Amino acid sequence: MLKDFFGKRKKYASIPSEQAKADVPEGLMQKCSGCHKIYYRKEMNKNLQVCPNCGYHHPLQAWDRIDTLFDDDTFEEWDQALTTGNPLAFPGYEEKVEKDQKKTGLNEGVVTGKGTIDGQATAFAVMDSSFRMGSMGSVIGEKIARAVENARVEGIPFIIFTASGGARMQEGLLSLMQMSKTAIAIKRFSESGGLMISVMTHPTTGGVSASFASIGDYNFAEPGALIGFAGRRIIEQTIREKLPDDFQTAEFQLKHGQLDKVVNRLEMKEVLSLLLKFHQKGGNEK
Template structure:
């Protein structure tokens, strides 16, 4: 059965270089960053923020992702009130957090909870890059670790969608500690027989890519997603070599064995539900 999931490799649009800007009426229209075609924003949302012309995958908010995957009315959020502090008294940090809360209506850059995907219960975490670029801080790490522990207690699969620019520098070492904390929670979950599915979206970089994003039982990604630790410029300066044009894309990672599959967003719910159903049958 797994052969059906991973046997075919399809080609999708990848992240393009920056192109010339086109003026678009605010709120009404949306330009595709892949092919520069302009669509009604409602039309793009109906297509799950995937360009109907070139297949470019635009970012989704956490709640757009949840609405696209869970059976209607089944999702229940966990730890909504858990928020970031300012442990290092970093200048301006509180104000930046407050601004992002107002802009996104989120308290932190990840939403966790439990719901049903095609009648199968799963624990869930989805990162939102519009909140502090999805940077990994103490509150985010704690929410993810708690979600994994809840999945372990309820004996249900854990699915995470990652999107991050890396560790949150305003929290210093406390941010880096979240890499170990979440990874340990996943190890305990795995030892108890739990199923973890990781889906990396654009971008998944830095400490997130080097920890919980890459250690699922299944590691997937969306087409064209940037996945890596250090940036292209730093690596090229260090090794003094020119990197391939597709370096650190999801397709590059798949070709080099770092991913199990690149999945089109329109196929995501069906694949996740089949995997969860298959593992439930094996357990039963």
């Protein structure tokens, strides 16, 4: 009988890998990019794409992020119809944008709007790295600048979640101009007494890290997020020195005074809600 048991096991093991894969529904399982443990995808979604074992923060799409933070049915999207053109007639650019639009269901790499977090109104922008790696083009800059201006006019705070590989090369100088456009809008907002909270997620690099991502009244980041301007290899070649292993991580930035706090995604809504309440009451809440 024991022989039969092991014989059956051996027989099962001989099933071709293609057949074994076919027996598992596609998308049912997900491997953690940090510790490589395998989980049911539903379990990871329930945990907001944070690994229960090692705490690795996987990318979160824009609308999933909105669902984790805002009160039900309170989020109102702004400038949804604003889409990218091809101002420099860059070959193949329009096709790549259309492909990402179909893949993500987004018109661009950022969603803006307003809603309430625990009953407190706030303007909001969230970048999505699955759309052109969250690269900053003219439409992303325009949507963020408009969202900041709307927040100023309505007298509500502004929260942004950044995720970007930097400037969008297909738009050249027009992409780099968004650094100053967004920074000016935020300065005007700040001078009017507005509150801005910036949360940098993985990755926040290039022109985005050097402009609107880093000039909030509060600058937060998710654990392990890559934050920096130039790439590690370029910096090492330039200064001819070996950089620390944790260089450009959120934890490194916090240690050197570039961040106010590293916030776990599972605690993010609570932290943001607390700050909104604090500033709504003029800082008098105990």
